[in-house]
Amino acid sequence: MTVTENPIRNGVDTATLFATIEAVRGNNEIADFQFRATNKWVSGTHNQSTLHGFFGATQEMTHKQPFIFDADHPAVLVGQDNGPTPVEFLLHALAACLTAGIANVAAARGVNLTSVESTVEGDIDLLGILGLSDEVRNGYQQMRVSFTLRGDDPEKLRAVVEQSRKRSAVFDVLTNGVPVAIAVDAG
Amino acid sequence: MTVTENPIRNGVDTATLFATIEAVRGNNEIADFQFRATNKWVSGTHNQSTLHGFFGATQEMTHKQPFIFDADHPAVLVGQDNGPTPVEFLLHALAACLTAGIANVAAARGVNLTSVESTVEGDIDLLGILGLSDEVRNGYQQMRVSFTLRGDDPEKLRAVVEQSRKRSAVFDVLTNGVPVAIAVDAG
Numbered sequence: 001m002t003v004t005e006n007p008i009r010n011g012v013d014t015a016t017l018f019a020t021i022e023a024v025r026g027n028n029e030i031a032d033f034q035f036r037a038t039n040k041w042v043s044g045t046h047n048q049s050t051l052h053g054f055f056g057a058t059q060e061m062t063h064k065q066p067f068i069f070d071a072d073h074p075a076v077l078v079g080q081d082n083g084p085t086p087v088e089f090l091l092h093a094l095a096a097c098l099t100a101g102i103a104n105v106a107a108a109r110g111v112n113l114t115s116v117e118s119t120v121e122g123d124i125d126l127l128g129i130l131g132l133s134d135e136v137r138n139g140y141q142q143m144r145v146s147f148t149l150r151g152d153d154p155e156k157l158r159a160v161v162e163q164s165r166k167r168s169a170v171f172d173v174l175t176n177g178v179p180v181a182i183a184v185d186a187g
Numbered sequence: 188m189t190v191t192e193n194p195i196r197n198g199v200d201t202a203t204l205f206a207t208i209e210a211v212r213g214n215n216e217i218a219d220f221q222f223r224a225t226n227k228w229v230s231g232t233h234n235q236s237t238l239h240g241f242f243g244a245t246q247e248m249t250h251k252q253p254f255i256f257d258a259d260h261p262a263v264l265v266g267q268d269n270g271p272t273p274v275e276f277l278l279h280a281l282a283a284c285l286t287a288g289i290a291n292v293a294a295a296r297g298v299n300l301t302s303v304e305s306t307v308e309g310d311i312d313l314l315g316i317l318g319l320s321d322e323v324r325n326g327y328q329q330m331r332v333s334f335t336l337r338g339d340d341p342e343k344l345r346a347v348v349e350q351s352r353k354r355s356a357v358f359d360v361l362t363n364g365v366p367v368a369i370a371v372d373a374g
Binding site: 011012032034035044049051057061063064074079083087089093103104116119125128132138140145147150154155157169171173174179182184187 | 199219220225226254260270271277285288294313330357359361370371
């Protein structure tokens with residue numbers, strides 16, 4: 001099957017997807033992206049981030065609108081529950097990245113999807129962040145993703161998930177870690 | 188200064204915070220938490236997560252309301268821009284976790300905060316996820332957080348940020364990585 005026979009599959013514009021890959025192959029500079037969030041403390045454990053501008057494809061760009069998200073702790077963790085906890089956004093990021101990849105990879109391979117659902121769980125022992133144990137890490141001890149896919153042949157669907165995992169930005173960050181630098185202007 | 192002299196500082200209920208830490212010290216089981224997201228593919232790179240239930244303090248709990256978040260790619264990355272990209276949620280998670288920690292640590296130390304603002308940047312070279320280079324990683328190559336704090340003495344504020352970093356769940360996950368298991372039900 002050629003791209004022109006079915007340019008939109010699973011909601012993915014495969015013609016544009018392949019054209020984008022070819023454009024990047026011809027000019028690697030297009031692939032340099034920088035994403036940004038600004039965050040403002042509200043009160044207690046409640047704070048709010050805005051995601052709007054980013055750099056990519058050699059220019060400054062913006063999302064169609066600013067996306068604004070609150071984070072907080074629930075009452076059991078001494079907050080007001082004005083938003084999810086910060087660690088829950090990691091679960092969303094992982095599910096979202098793998099799922100977007102599944103849709104793209106399936107479309108590129110000519111595999112039809114009818115549904116993709118997932119649950120992500122993260123286990124955390126708060127003895128770490130509460131400073132009650134030096135042996136317990138602060139973050140999740142493990143994360144588990146369970147996908148349920150329907151569509152073409154099960155073997156093809158499994159292979160699509162595996163390829164998505166191999167090329168997932170969030171899976172890479174969460175499993176391998178990234179250097180994080182923190183600068184402070186205090187006055 | 189004792190807790191009872193100023194039980195609410197920076198919006199943090201320090202009396203409850205200290206009581207919670209003492210309760211966990213007395214029964215470590217309270218500290219076992221599990222957070223969860225469910226995600227559903229919409230179309231193309233657009234999908235949606237719900238954050239609602241979690242386990243903690245020895246019982247099943249829920250947020251006051253389900254929190255629902257879309258993720259998508261912008262047009263330049265062959266999406267419809269119905270939400271931020273998955274990797275941008277990592278930036279929000281990091282800013283939110285460090286900022287909540289700053290508020291808690293400052294309150295616990297009797298340090299006043301008047302404002303906490305931050306910008307988080309993540310650099311990513313898409314040659315990795317596009318499969319155009321085996322030498323470029325899929326995820327962020329580095330992340331940078333810039334905090335601007337106002338309130339008490341600058342040295343105290345800097346020390347508060349450093350302690351928050353030392354006890355941040357998201358900072359730990361992003362810098363050290365976590366094992367992630369993926370299960371697939373394809374049919």
